[in-house]
Amino acid sequence: xxxxSIIIIGAGIGGLSAGCYAQMSNLNSRIFxxxxxxxxxxxxxxxxxxxxxxxxxxxxxCKPGYLLYLMWEExxxxxxxxxxxxxxxxxxxxxxxxxxxxxxxxxxxxxxMKELAPQDAQAIDGYIKSARDFTNVDLLETPLxxxxxxxxxxxxxxxxxxxxxxxxxxxxxxxxxxxxxxxPTIQYDWTDxxxxxxxxxxxxxxxxxxxxxxxxxxxxxKAIEQRYRRLGGDVExxxxxxxxxxxxxRAAGVxxxxxxxxxxxxxxxxxxxxxxxxxxxxxxxxxxxIRKQYAKPSDSATMGIQVSFxxxxxxxKEPRAIVLFLKTPVKIADREHDRLDLELFGYDPSLxxxxxxxxxxxxxTSYSFWKELYxxxxxxxxxxxxxxxxxxxxxxxxxFPDIKSQVEASDVATPMTMERYTGVGQGFENKLGFFDxxxxxxxxxxxxxxxRDFYMIGASAGGxxxxxxxxxxxxLIQKICKQKKTAFTPTKS
Ligand SMILES: Cc1cc2nc3c(=O)[nH]c(=O)nc-3n(C[C@H](O)[C@H](O)[C@H](O)COP(=O)(O)OP(=O)(O)OC[C@H]3O[C@@H](n4cnc5c(N)ncnc54)[C@H](O)[C@@H]3O)c2cc1C
Numbered sequence: 001x002x003x004x005s006i007i008i009i010g011a012g013i014g015g016l017s018a019g020c021y022a023q024m025s026n027l028n029s030r031i032f033x034x035x036x037x038x039x040x041x042x043x044x045x046x047x048x049x050x051x052x053x054x055x056x057x058x059x060x061x062c063k064p065g066y067l068l069y070l071m072w073e074e075x076x077x078x079x080x081x082x083x084x085x086x087x088x089x090x091x092x093x094x095x096x097x098x099x100x101x102x103x104x105x106x107x108x109x110x111x112x113m114k115e116l117a118p119q120d121a122q123a124i125d126g127y128i129k130s131a132r133d134f135t136n137v138d139l140l141e142t143p144l145x146x147x148x149x150x151x152x153x154x155x156x157x158x159x160x161x162x163x164x165x166x167x168x169x170x171x172x173x174x175x176x177x178x179x180x181x182x183x184p185t186i187q188y189d190w191t192d193x194x195x196x197x198x199x200x201x202x203x204x205x206x207x208x209x210x211x212x213x214x215x216x217x218x219x220x221x222k223a224i225e226q227r228y229r230r231l232g233g234d235v236e237x238x239x240x241x242x243x244x245x246x247x248x249x250r251a252a253g254v255x256x257x258x259x260x261x262x263x264x265x266x267x268x269x270x271x272x273x274x275x276x277x278x279x280x281x282x283x284x285x286x287x288x289x290i291r292k293q294y295a296k297p298s299d300s301a302t303m304g305i306q307v308s309f310x311x312x313x314x315x316x317k318e319p320r321a322i323v324l325f326l327k328t329p330v331k332i333a334d335r336e337h338d339r340l341d342l343e344l345f346g347y348d349p350s351l352x353x354x355x356x357x358x359x360x361x362x363x364x365t366s367y368s369f370w371k372e373l374y375x376x377x378x379x380x381x382x383x384x385x386x387x388x389x390x391x392x393x394x395x396x397x398x399x400f401p402d403i404k405s406q407v408e409a410s411d412v413a414t415p416m417t418m419e420r421y422t423g424v425g426q427g428f429e430n431k432l433g434f435f436d437x438x439x440x441x442x443x444x445x446x447x448x449x450x451x452r453d454f455y456m457i458g459a460s461a462g463g464x465x466x467x468x469x470x471x472x473x474x475x476l477i478q479k480i481c482k483q484k485k486t487a488f489t490p491t492k493s
Contacts, residue, residue: 012040017473039221134203164434
């Protein structure tokens, strides 16, 4: 019997994962990727000897025994297993230089918080106790768990719901003004995410289940691509999928930008869901729910501007991330900022020449602001990017004296940069309610009404971060194997 053939659009983490599990299960897959390398948003780029990382702050599943760790083993994602576990999640510094360090060691964190705010001892005990509830379990494993297994493992639904309030509301538990001000920003400065997502991350950092793979995000993606090739899979690069071919009521293949058509039994799209639904499929397969969900992509690009500097400066003793409150707010591109969200890569020496480091600033922005500049006035677009870098260096100079003179390489990536390289310009919204978060954690692969043999995976189809997208790929192939009555046979790399 001929093997079931599958076309996958996009070599992002979801697409690569689906490809690997398809090959492991004796299905015949092929990936078409518009860029010249794998990874999509899980990427990095080189400038003058520096590696500017575009993605991983935290990778879930770094500890043997966890289901995500097993998945990474199957995907060959961590071949050298060198994982870095920085001692802090971040440090928040107010405009006077007073610092709240979010140590990943919960005992040390408790002590530090009580030194900062002795009158809040009771609230701090409650916070640390809640984080300890997540030191043996990881919510990001949800897509790999049955409902029953989820219920057995995790704090009860009601307990999670009680921890469903946003970071900024939870901060009101603290009386100390410094803690009240800084606490909402400690989870990537996402003040609106439910506190249980933060507690899950903190608990898992403590237990060393969340870390950072040495070498950066692109190496991580490339390792999965290598695994796919070793399994006999084929990735075609510089292959932009223009249309999904439909025959009757089923997806039958793809048409590339150069006009080539390729047929398959099943099509999976890991590309931006909006583009898949409205461009590749011409908006033919919709119902009210999907129309409402996808009809207008969000204009909010969380962490949509990434400004990286390669500096002749050793940052290895600095925290791995800083939220830096500024004495004077600065206008950067489309909005004013009273604080900056910094990542400092001194913890991974492989990303810079010896004794030097990379520092990156992440800024929220709006997609439409950059789109108008990019297409309306390209010179102004370039000038605005240069201005962003200059303004940031002025602001950083206060915390890192002489940094301006130490810059050896720099790069400003905007939502348009992301769109060009990954097809995802709008990025994601970080305003999540409790139920949105629970739905996101489960994130099953999506289908469209009236269209058979077609699936969507990836972040814009509901995958939660790198593990969520990879798990979607795994779950989808398991489902396809069941439908085709063939064995799903994951194997370790
Ligand atoms: C700044 C930033 C930091 C992040 N930090 C973390 C983190 O610390 N931990 C974590 O778990 N997650 C993190 N994430 C999220 C994570 O990167 C994404 O959830 C994940 O990488 C998305 O994978 P995906 O499967 O959706 O594919 P994508 O990355 O969206 O890739 C899709 C691929 O499809 C290709 N494509 C698109 N259109 C076409 C077409 N028409 N034809 C052919 N190919 C096409 C693209 O080129 C791309 O390669 C971060 C994201 C960002 C932006």
